[in-house]
Amino acid sequence: MTDHSDTIALWPAPYASGAVDAIVTVPGSKSVTNRALILAALAADPGWLRRPLRSRDTLLMADALRSMGIGIEETVSSSSEVSGLSGGRGESWRVIPGTPLAPAAVDVGNAGTVMRFLPPLAALADGPIRFDGDPRSRVRPLGSLIEALRGLGARVEDEGRGSLPMTVRGVGSVEGGPVTVDASTSSQFISALLLSGPRFNQGVEVRHTGGRLPSLPHIRMTVDMLRKAGAQVDAPDSGGEPNVWRVTPGALLGRDLVVEPDLSNAQPFLAAALVTGGTVTIPDWPAHTTQPGDELRRIFTEMGGSCVLDDRGLTLTGTGRVLGIDADLSEVGELTPGIAAVASLAETESVLRGIGHLRLHETDRLAALRKEINALGGDVTETEDGLRIRPRPLRGGVFHTYEDHRLATAGAVLGLVVKDVEIEDIATTGKTMPDFPDLWHRMLAGERD
Template identity: 50%
Template sequence: MVSEVLWNAPVADRPVDALVRVPGSKSLTARWMLLAAAAQQPSELRGALVSRDTRLMRDALERLGAILEARDDALLVTPIPPPPEHPAAPLEIHTGLAGTVMRFVPMLAALHHGDVRFTGDEPALARPMDPVIDALRQQGVEVTEHGAPGRLPITVHGTGRLRGGRIEVDSSASSQFISNVLLVAARADDALELVHVGDKLPSLPHIDMTAETLREVGIECTHDTDEQGRHRWRVTPGEIRPVSIVVEPDLSNAGPFLAAAVATEGTIAVDDWPEVTTQPGDAYRELLTRMGAEVWREGRTLCVRGTGRIRGIDADLSAVGELTPTIAALAALADSPSTLRGVGHLRGHETDRLKALATELTKLGARTLELEDGLEIHPGPLHGEVFETYEDHRLATAAAIIGLRVPDLQVIDIGTTQKTLPDFVGMWLSMLHTDPLEDGEA
């Protein structure tokens, strides 16, 4: 149920000027946790994100038999033990709204000998799971669907093995359907060949991220195209090497803070921005420059300065769809219209993000049209309103950005940001040098 607590989004009374340190990447934390649980020896993860999504991943892996312990600012992961000879007692895993849990863990559950039921928050029951179910069945794994076809809840009847071979997956709705298979493919009996058969492939950087993490644990993963021009990945079975890794900061979560600099003619520096990364959030450097900001590096710090002008943008965000709410918020504050394209897959995220953004931005005064695969945003005089977040953390942070310039903007359920950034409110108020006792939840 959506909380009706309203958060008064603070207005910036001066340009922001702050050094921001964001926690570890949610996407990388999820991948490293799962790979560490599937390895043969214990691993150590430093800088891992602690949020609702990663707590749900931790709980899922522990239910399957892994041991995860926080010790000395590190997360120690003892892998899942080999499956027992006889089927274990049935398990249930609650995915919340975490796509990484609902889409990544079922394939791992096939390596468990016994039944594993997956369910989640009510909005999660509407998110597509067809490609996950289909991939499992192509691997000879029995899956029972308890609700609407291709949706949670489901039960994976694990036998303790995956056979490998060729799999065809339509990942048009989410790159997670490809990563789902790749992350566990090294544990299959035979080499695995995965072919994407959909019309489009969103968020390719996230799949590149998966392939890179596999290589870092010693697994051979190649990517090319087949004779029909379709994306194809091959994974060779092998032992997943234990790691001692530092998780990169979450560059997507840095986005709202960088946007604050653009919105207020201020300067924000984000510490430990990697030189080379597979994270989609790295695209903020180019996107914010195109919207009129000054962007530069100082060593390992990325700096963004607002120039007083926010330009509208025409951008294909298909590879970096998760950045859309932040860019849309700035587009509502811009001096010319924007068109954000290639993000039809956002309709299947925590909410239908295109519909939600169109509804809420229009309500504030920025007429926003839903396109088949994107948004057309026409800036106008904005006014305070109650901004609905639809239990979506990125809608909440988009509202906070606009609130820097628009008085009396109230955000429903700002706490949904705990999904990936547990102390967003504290960080936001600290950036503004605002007393949390004066501007907080009403």
């Protein structure tokens, strides 16, 4: 991990002089937006995405699809910020599907959904499509997906790396059928194969054969969205065989989809209420959802908060006490940085388990959290599959982010109650939440958006 604080601007994390009291409208879900773009691109008819997230990850996905000949038209009403990225309430994207075109070159940035969801779709093109991205993207795991695509009849050239850069050389169709994949490092391998499965000649039967499967809610999200797009899917949690998912070949429907708020991106704002003993409401929180972020209601209640879900949205109220937690976060790993930040401010010890796969995310999140919290005076140790956090009085200092958006928001949470915390590269939040600094300041100003 390299210290870039001498070349990247530092953001003074705002300190909360008292309890926060605000209503914060968070932008749409990245996970839903990027899955919806794939399904719309493969559909038989044009579709609409309402309130999509506009962030680096979703714009990379949209631009990649455009490079393959998929039409994506953006409309913005006067109620949206035309120059912004967040995706306002009046923004819509019209997706005009088509057969993927080649040759093309795809910049995946450091977006797991782009680097993993697009290669199966690219295999349907007639010609080469090259994938590459940020330096970090070249060390993120792709080998299991590459081997699975080859097993389904696709041609992938990666020079034996099992990672980017690589070229998918399509021949206009993919045979499909049964395939095994070790998805223990990323559930996105399974989602990637399922999303394009309806367009394979034989559909697809994906069998996970590795260790513990992380982030199961994201696979459930994929299955739910496929079914709503007209696909027939057999899955383990609907009476199917354990660790096996089957998608029948067939046409997908063009949909008119309203994208839910990104519940994981709501985490720092809810955490702000918890650690300051305040109140934050997130409007439009869905009563039923497959988003992993919905688990925040349970987790932050166990850590001392009080949650109410009603027609106003989700309201979390802090009680003035923050409690440690012993939690298996294997299904909600993306929430770990924010939970670790809160845990470092708690009264009692926390143990976060089932998250060894986070070492392969945007950065090694476990090492990064240990190093950065400890640099502020904390006591965090890594375990084989997680973190042990013993609360200690924290002090100010630079909180490095390693180009990881969730590290940046975790540092902001710490800065609410620890004076003189400076966040390196707050702009990295643009990966999923470009308006984060503005939303954070507005929350502290007590705006009731």
